[in-house]
Amino acid sequence: MAPLRIGFVPEHFSTPLEFAKKHYGLDARLLPFPSGTGHMVTALQDDEIDVGVGLTEGWIAALGNAQQAQKDAGFRLVGTYVETPLCWAISTGAARDELRSVQDLKGKKVGVSRIGSGSYVMSFVLADQQGWLDAQASGPPFPVEPLNTFANLREGVNNGTADFFMWEHFTSKRYYDNGEIKRIGDIYTPWSSWKIVAQNHLLNPKNWSHGDHASHPAVKEELEDALQRINRGIKHFEQNHEEAVEYISTKLDYSEEDAREWLKTVRFPQDVRGVDEAVVQKTVGILQKAGVLGEASEQDMIGLERSPWCTQSNARVCESP
Numbered sequence: 001m002a003p004l005r006i007g008f009v010p011e012h013f014s015t016p017l018e019f020a021k022k023h024y025g026l027d028a029r030l031l032p033f034p035s036g037t038g039h040m041v042t043a044l045q046d047d048e049i050d051v052g053v054g055l056t057e058g059w060i061a062a063l064g065n066a067q068q069a070q071k072d073a074g075f076r077l078v079g080t081y082v083e084t085p086l087c088w089a090i091s092t093g094a095a096r097d098e099l100r101s102v103q104d105l106k107g108k109k110v111g112v113s114r115i116g117s118g119s120y121v122m123s124f125v126l127a128d129q130q131g132w133l134d135a136q137a138s139g140p141p142f143p144v145e146p147l148n149t150f151a152n153l154r155e156g157v158n159n160g161t162a163d164f165f166m167w168e169h170f171t172s173k174r175y176y177d178n179g180e181i182k183r184i185g186d187i188y189t190p191w192s193s194w195k196i197v198a199q200n201h202l203l204n205p206k207n208w209s210h211g212d213h214a215s216h217p218a219v220k221e222e223l224e225d226a227l228q229r230i231n232r233g234i235k236h237f238e239q240n241h242e243e244a245v246e247y248i249s250t251k252l253d254y255s256e257e258d259a260r261e262w263l264k265t266v267r268f269p270q271d272v273r274g275v276d277e278a279v280v281q282k283t284v285g286i287l288q289k290a291g292v293l294g295e296a297s298e299q300d301m302i303g304l305e306r307s308p309w310c311t312q313s314n315a316r317v318c319e320s321p
Contacts, residue, residue: 004028007040007049020233035148038117045074052197055118064296076303079196079272086193087169090185093158102185110142111153111162124290170262191283203303234268274306
């Protein structure tokens, strides 16, 4: 059986994946997608990857939009990778003196990695929080400029291609420190920030875990094995912060100081298996309010739900809905 192809964003959050492969035999090709979750959606649908580890809002927006188009997205939510929300820094060009705060962004052009990506979805959430959504408008709340990569986004706000963009705080911070871009605000996701999805071929039929097949798992053996090994990578990460700091500060684009600060803010689950339907419902509700999604079935987005033991009896393992 060929190793799973796992797509991920090559940022500090990916450290437990690296540890799962390095120390615990995760049988997978880890394929980086620096342009983010939107690119992984396309890769899943084009059969370039089997599993994706990406932003909650990107996955749910793609699944909901597929439902609205009466299509099968080709993948489902199967795991919870990070429990804590994500802090998106709001950035503009270093010399853009006319843009000093979030209030200056109304009607301005937002740079995003891709249509449907987390950076795109969060522009709707930002507009909703600021009261800028037009209930009569059918398009996005800001003119949109897709720029693919983080480097292009930084260049775009300096040369005027875009006026602002949103990206994770610690990934952006070194470029504030070196004066390349300017921070004018931030926004937190109202949901836990990272989920794991898998192509449908890695899921057993919906009725597989019921009736006569109650003893059979909801996911195929190779996916179950990968999720368990990711759990071991997370446990290693939690018990070896110095190794994590060394990896983040030497292999990724972060300073040692920022790596240590990030460790204070992030919480991974003890068990990545499954998602809490209440969290999916909350995310869908906010995206609907922000105008990103129409009617959607949360249950149809879920390939593996968290067990009642997790969601009701063990608060340390479970997300807060």
